[in-house]
Amino acid sequence: MDNVAKTIRTQGMHNVANTIRTQSKDNVANTVRTQGMDNVANTIRTQGTDNVENTIRTQGMDNVANTIRTQDMDNVANTIRTQDKNNVANTIMIQYKDSRHG
Structure with missing residues (x-):
């Protein structure tokens, strides 16, 4: 939707698998x-x-295994913060449309 701010908070406990998929358009945070x-x-x-x-x-x-995949286009700023304890594996994959971000 146009100019919509979405906030999703999930807390999972006891062998719970959480899957979140968000697709945003038009100046959405x-x-x-x-x-x-x-x-x-x-x-x-x-x-x-x-x-x-x-x-x-x-x-x-x-x-806990955390997997974060972000795909960006047209002046998108991504911020990823992960804090891990006790044998946690983190995988971060970022794909940019052009080479501006290295």
Whole structure:
């Protein structure tokens, strides 16, 4: 939708798998916060277009695997913060439309 701000907060416990998919258009700001505990697998996929700023914050504890995939186009700023404890594997993949961000 046009100029919509979406905030998603999920808290998973006890072998829960959380999957969040957001697709934004037209100056939409998406904020996704996930907190996983007790062998929880969090997967976040965001696709932003047209001056969209995506912010992803994940905090994983106790053998949690976090996977973050972002695909950006047209002046998109991505901020990814991850904090891990106890055998956590983090995978971050970023694909840019051009070479502006290195």
